[in-house]
Amino acid sequence: MDVSIKELEKIAHLAKIELSENEKQDMLRDFNKILHFVEKVKELDLDNESPMIYVSDRKNAVREDVKGKESSQQDALKNAPDHDTDYIKVPRIVKG
Numbered sequence: 001m002d003v004s005i006k007e008l009e010k011i012a013h014l015a016k017i018e019l020s021e022n023e024k025q026d027m028l029r030d031f032n033k034i035l036h037f038v039e040k041v042k043e044l045d046l047d048n049e050s051p052m053i054y055v056s057d058r059k060n061a062v063r064e065d066v067k068g069k070e071s072s073q074q075d076a077l078k079n080a081p082d083h084d085t086d087y088i089k090v091p092r093i094v095k096g
Contacts, residue, residue, distance in 0.1 A: 001039070003031040 003011075008028050012019050019027060073086070082089040 001035055003028060003035065 005024065005028060008019075008024060008031065012024075012027075077083045077086075077088065080088040
């Protein structure tokens with residue numbers, strides 16, 4: 001099954017992208033290569049194969065959360081570019 005130029009133009013319209021004539025030809029060639037590859041995969045006997053859920057057998061490799069040194073309010077205010085006696089001042093983002 002091959003993609004026609006009309007189908008490609010419809011897909012480009014739905015995706016809201018503009019393609020030059022050269023880009024259309026390149027895209028058409030790429031689409032058809034992908035479809036031919038999928039057809040080849042369909043020819044394989046995969047009845048005895050289980051679906052692959054994960055790409056790797058590796059387990060989650062993140063470290064445990066460890067409580068570290070906490071900064072006091074005064075230390076945090078010392079490092080802030082703009083602050084008053086108790087709070088860090090930031091520029092207003094929401095108008096109103």
